[in-house]
Amino acid sequence: MAWAGKTNSSGRSISQDEVDLRLSAERPYTYFTMELYDQKNGIRGGGGLGVLAADTRRVAEQLDVPFVLLTPFYPIEMHQVPVAGSVADFELENVALNVHPSNNGFELIGETYIATKFDPQIKIEVWQKQLGSTRLLTVYDPNFRELYADEGSSNHRLYQEVVLGFAGMQALKLAGLKSNVIQLNETACFFAALARLDDLVQNGMHIFEALKYVRDHTLYTNHTLVQAAEASFSRAQFAEFVLPNLQSKSVARWTMAQFPDSEGHVKYADAHRLADNTDAPLRLSDITLELAGQKSGVSKLHAKVANYHDLDGNRIHFDAVTNGIDVETWVLPSTVKMFRELDLLTKYNLPTHDFREKLVGLTGEKIWAQKRGGRALLVKALGERGIQIPEGAIVFNFKRRFVDYKRPWMAFSDPERLAKILVEADAYYILAGRVHTGDDNMMRHLETIVAAVEANPELKKRVHYLADYDEKTAYALSVGSDAAINNPIVGLEACGTSWEKDIMNLQILISTEDGGVADITPAAYLKIEGENEADEVESLYQQMERACQLLRSEELADFLQGQVRAYLPTISGARMLGDYLRLLAR
Numbered sequence: 001m002a003w004a005g006k007t008n009s010s011g012r013s014i015s016q017d018e019v020d021l022r023l024s025a026e027r028p029y030t031y032f033t034m035e036l037y038d039q040k041n042g043i044r045g046g047g048g049l050g051v052l053a054a055d056t057r058r059v060a061e062q063l064d065v066p067f068v069l070l071t072p073f074y075p076i077e078m079h080q081v082p083v084a085g086s087v088a089d090f091e092l093e094n095v096a097l098n099v100h101p102s103n104n105g106f107e108l109i110g111e112t113y114i115a116t117k118f119d120p121q122i123k124i125e126v127w128q129k130q131l132g133s134t135r136l137l138t139v140y141d142p143n144f145r146e147l148y149a150d151e152g153s154s155n156h157r158l159y160q161e162v163v164l165g166f167a168g169m170q171a172l173k174l175a176g177l178k179s180n181v182i183q184l185n186e187t188a189c190f191f192a193a194l195a196r197l198d199d200l201v202q203n204g205m206h207i208f209e210a211l212k213y214v215r216d217h218t219l220y221t222n223h224t225l226v227q228a229a230e231a232s233f234s235r236a237q238f239a240e241f242v243l244p245n246l247q248s249k250s251v252a253r254w255t256m257a258q259f260p261d262s263e264g265h266v267k268y269a270d271a272h273r274l275a276d277n278t279d280a281p282l283r284l285s286d287i288t289l290e291l292a293g294q295k296s297g298v299s300k301l302h303a304k305v306a307n308y309h310d311l312d313g314n315r316i317h318f319d320a321v322t323n324g325i326d327v328e329t330w331v332l333p334s335t336v337k338m339f340r341e342l343d344l345l346t347k348y349n350l351p352t353h354d355f356r357e358k359l360v361g362l363t364g365e366k367i368w369a370q371k372r373g374g375r376a377l378l379v380k381a382l383g384e385r386g387i388q389i390p391e392g393a394i395v396f397n398f399k400r401r402f403v404d405y406k407r408p409w410m411a412f413s414d415p416e417r418l419a420k421i422l423v424e425a426d427a428y429y430i431l432a433g434r435v436h437t438g439d440d441n442m443m444r445h446l447e448t449i450v451a452a453v454e455a456n457p458e459l460k461k462r463v464h465y466l467a468d469y470d471e472k473t474a475y476a477l478s479v480g481s482d483a484a485i486n487n488p489i490v491g492l493e494a495c496g497t498s499w500e501k502d503i504m505n506l507q508i509l510i511s512t513e514d515g516g517v518a519d520i521t522p523a524a525y526l527k528i529e530g531e532n533e534a535d536e537v538e539s540l541y542q543q544m545e546r547a548c549q550l551l552r553s554e555e556l557a558d559f560l561q562g563q564v565r566a567y568l569p570t571i572s573g574a575r576m577l578g579d580y581l582r583l584l585a586r
Helices: 048-062 155-174 187-202 207-216 235-241 249-256 284-291 300-305 333-341 355-361 364-383 415-425 440-454 457-462 471-480 498-504 515-519 533-551 556-571 573-585
Strands: 029-033 067-072 076-082 092-098 107-116 119-131 134-140 182-185 218-221 294-297 394-399 427-432 463-466 483-486 508-511
Touching (some): 029 048, 029 155, 048 067, 048 134, 048 182, 067 155, 107 155, 134 155, 155 187, 155 235, 187 207, 187 218, 187 249, 187 284, 207 218, 218 284, 235 249, 294 300, 294 573, 300 515, 333 364, 355 556, 364 471, 364 556, 394 471, 415 427, 415 457, 415 533, 427 457, 427 471, 440 463, 471 498, 483 498, 498 508, 498 515, 508 533, 508 556, 515 556, 533 556, 556 573
Parallel strands (some): 029 182, 067 134, 218 294, 394 427, 394 483, 427 463, 483 508
Antiparallel strands (some): 076 092, 119 134
């Protein structure tokens, strides 16, 4: 197979013996995710979790790894668009579009059923798309609604997750597949492991033997630092949505035995005590940790600080598999070609063994040739939105999901200072990111930014917000901007991948030392630091000024060489997939 015999980021061979997973077209690596962000294939997710899932599949295809990605196909796709006549495109409204797999190149291969307490037979359609050695399998119910509909612990979210798990495992059978190893992209995918456990026991395996088998063949990838933030469900919810899909009484008893009592203790209660409202809800992470033999965090820092404990109170160990990207999707094609011509990247998009020495070939002339190509694409994309950026201007971007800990407001803490920086450097600031439906706090922050921009004539001219942030916008900003701002609160970012796209597209990264950025020390980027947020704001402004100086000087090539030298192995999606394969083969 093409994935055997390659080398990882340290140069160590990924041999067939080392990765003896016995993967084949009929027994593939199976990846479950509630979210996929792959607009080319007709599925638009909500953020980084879905982007990572899409990149993982694409890298598997490039490496010829037998790989199946299972995800729901949501019939409603949410978009955020400016209110007609609104000021500066900052006033937004949510618009729902109806979508269907038949309109996006998927083939219907059959149907399966799941059950609830009140409906014993709910039809679920199974659609597929073959992409090289990989396959997209989707489960479809017209009543799914949109991605992340309702709160995380709601009945509807539990229903969506149960469908992915139980109907997803049946979808594999409809496709003529038997999963070898399964990867759960967050705890919402837990029910795939439970469905597999139930199937093994129903086919004659003793439950203890089946538990061992499932644990040995399941990887849980966590993206959430704090266990308390995970969804939790009551016994009554499990009785309504989960138990009707379990054929084995012993698996049903095992499942319900994971529920704690009102004081948080697991008492291995009888499965028939379904209406005991004195029992505390079950965190989905607790039961996921019981079924997944391998656990991974998505950066070195994340694996170190993730605060998870098993049912006995012991802290859980997470291995670190830092997120990577598919460079062929996110990096300007001419830049990828240049990296290969300079012998920095192999044809598998792994760093060459001597790429650090070869980086001297990344000259200022070559860098600016790539940046001109990327800027042309960005200018075109912005022009389609009615935004004009003068030739030769510096472009800063903040392109992140709009949540508290990423702090999109930080650069606007001192509007006069920001305006001064932008005017003196002839620079522009592009904000792009979606506010999740119902996140009133972030909408208030966005309104504060709007007020600051509207009150300052220079900011009104030089700051632009791109509504309905999507893959196309992310790509244009990645390839065409000059400097990227990434300022999460230290300790709260699991990894992030936007900064990886920025580095590979020869941007200056301005960042706090958090998530995957913290994989490498000392800092090879422009580091935001301080004892408090006020100090960090001042540091951010200083680093923006420093970035402007670098972009106008001959020091730029040395600086960008340093960023690539530090992070190229981390950024490689092929490295990430190889790390997952080795982890599963242990």
